[in-house]
Amino acid sequence: MATNGASVNGNAAKPSGKKFDPTFTQRVIDATGPKATPRIRQVMGSAIQHIHDWARENEITVDEWMAGVDMINKAGQMSDEKRNEGQLLCDVLGLESLVDEITYKLATDAKDQPTATAILGPFYRHDAPKRAMGDTIVFGIENGDDALMFGQVTDFKTGKPVEGAVLDVWHTAPNGLYEQQDPDQPDFNLRGRFTTGPDGKYNFYCLRPTSYPIPYDGPAGKLLQLLDRHPFRPAHIHFIVGSSPFLCFCGTDIVKVSAPGYKPIVTQIFDRRDKYITNDSVFAVKDDLVVDFVPRKGDPKAQFELAYDFKLASYDDA
Numbered sequence: 001m002a003t004n005g006a007s008v009n010g011n012a013a014k015p016s017g018k019k020f021d022p023t024f025t026q027r028v029i030d031a032t033g034p035k036a037t038p039r040i041r042q043v044m045g046s047a048i049q050h051i052h053d054w055a056r057e058n059e060i061t062v063d064e065w066m067a068g069v070d071m072i073n074k075a076g077q078m079s080d081e082k083r084n085e086g087q088l089l090c091d092v093l094g095l096e097s098l099v100d101e102i103t104y105k106l107a108t109d110a111k112d113q114p115t116a117t118a119i120l121g122p123f124y125r126h127d128a129p130k131r132a133m134g135d136t137i138v139f140g141i142e143n144g145d146d147a148l149m150f151g152q153v154t155d156f157k158t159g160k161p162v163e164g165a166v167l168d169v170w171h172t173a174p175n176g177l178y179e180q181q182d183p184d185q186p187d188f189n190l191r192g193r194f195t196t197g198p199d200g201k202y203n204f205y206c207l208r209p210t211s212y213p214i215p216y217d218g219p220a221g222k223l224l225q226l227l228d229r230h231p232f233r234p235a236h237i238h239f240i241v242g243s244s245p246f247l248c249f250c251g252t253d254i255v256k257v258s259a260p261g262y263k264p265i266v267t268q269i270f271d272r273r274d275k276y277i278t279n280d281s282v283f284a285v286k287d288d289l290v291v292d293f294v295p296r297k298g299d300p301k302a303q304f305e306l307a308y309d310f311k312l313a314s315y316d317d318a
Contacts, residue, residue, distance in 0.1 A: 025052040071219040078218050082180035084122035088220040091119060091282035092229075100266075100284075114156045114313040116288040118268040121238060123178040128168055128191040136205035136301070137169065137192040140185060144174045147293060147304040150203035153196050153241060155262075156311035161200025162262060165312065168193045168240040169206065176212025208293050208304050209235035211276050224281065234276040234285060236268040241310045262312040269308060 029045045036044075054060075071089070078085040090096045096119040104117045131137065138146065153165040170191040172178050179189040194202050213231040215221055224231050242264045270277060270290045277285060296305040 020056050025049060028052070071223070075219045082123070082125060083215075084124075085218045085220060087120070088122040088214060088218070089223065091122065091284075092214070092220045092224055094283040096120070097283040114263075114311045115241070115265050115267060115309075116286045117265050118286065118289060119282065119284045120240075120266050121268075121282075123180065124170065124238070124240075125180065125188065125191065128170065128193050129188055131192040131194055131204065133194060133197075133201075134203055134205075135192065135194075137190050138205060138207055139189050141173055141189075141207070145208035145304055146205060146302045147208045147306060148203060148205055148296060148299065148302040149237075149306045149308065151201070151307055151309040153200045153202065153310045153312060156313055161196070161198065162312055163196060163198045163200060165196045165200065165262070165310075166193055166240075166242040167196070167202055167310070168242065169204070169237060171206065171209045171237040172212050174207065174210050176210060181215070205301055206237065209237050209271055211235045211274050214281060229281065230279070231281050232276045232279075233282060234274040234280050235271040236284075239265075239267050239269070239310070241265050241267070241312065261316070262314055265310070265312065269306075 025048065029048050032041055032044065055065075072086070075085040075089050079087075087096065100117050100119050138144065153162045153167070154160060155162060170178070173182060173185060173190060175182065177185070179185040179187065179191070190207070192204065194204055196202055211232050211234050214224075214233060216225070216231060221231060242262075268284060268289060270285050272290050272292050277290060291306055291308060293304040293306050296302045299305075
């Protein structure tokens with residue numbers, strides 16, 4: 001039997017009167033080797049401290065921990081190039097929206113800011129079809145509210161048009177499904193990439209978006225049910241408005257878009273009419289991204305229209 005404060009494995013025994021070993025967490029942190037970068041040392045040290053404190057505070061049991069590990073494992077097993085369940089799990093916890101806010105706030109404190117960012121979400125697909133200005137991204141859908149979306153991509157400081165900006169756009173069908181979730185939709189339906197000319201202007205036909213529930217068939221849905229929360233997202237359209245080089249790791253893919261000299265934005269625009277606009281299941285709505293679709297007259301291709309400008313920040317901006 002070990003005595004005088006020594007344990008059988010050579011580590012210091014916990015002092016008397018303490019329910020859990022108060023030295024354990026620091027020993028785990030201190031195990032980080034000298035070749036770790038300062039950022040890794042900072043981030044992982046903090047993560048270990050918080051995770052250990054959380055486990056002690058809530059007295060997490062082995063069975064509860066294993067249930068959490070199983071949820072993480074299943075999220076990884078479900079993830080592929082068409083769906084990122086691990087990202088969706090982070091979304092329902094608000095983590096992606098929080099990281100997005102932190103990143104955006106660090107990028108600029110100016111009064112006149114670039115277009116606000118929003119989360120990428122788990123259903124992005126790289127290499128969406130390149131389409132000409134004025135084209136539609138809607139195929140094989142007869143029951144949606146067709147809309148023309150148009151505007152201009154500009155330098156947020158100078159107001160000058162940005163030539164060569166790529167707008168990568170995607171949204172769900174009226175049934176609330178992205179095309180990779182729906183075998184009845186054509187491949188890459190409701191997706192497209194549009195490149196601006198010298199005037200920075202863009203226009204394309206899409207659908208007025210609809211609210212939809214995030215999938216309940218995976219760990220993210222299970223967690224929502226355990227938390228007694230609804231799964232609905234307000235109606236929105238996703239955008240990446242781009243800069244070169246822009247590398248965005250989405251599962252195992254790298255997204256590349258181009259607008260030379262400008263920082264990319266990943267964002268969403270939200271339909272003000274939607275009842276979930278103040279109760280998004282992934283906490284992504286920002287006031288600056290809430291828009292109003294208005295009736296469009298004299299256009300047989302669209303019943304609604306939306307004018308929306310995107311403002312990009314130059315890599316030269318501080």
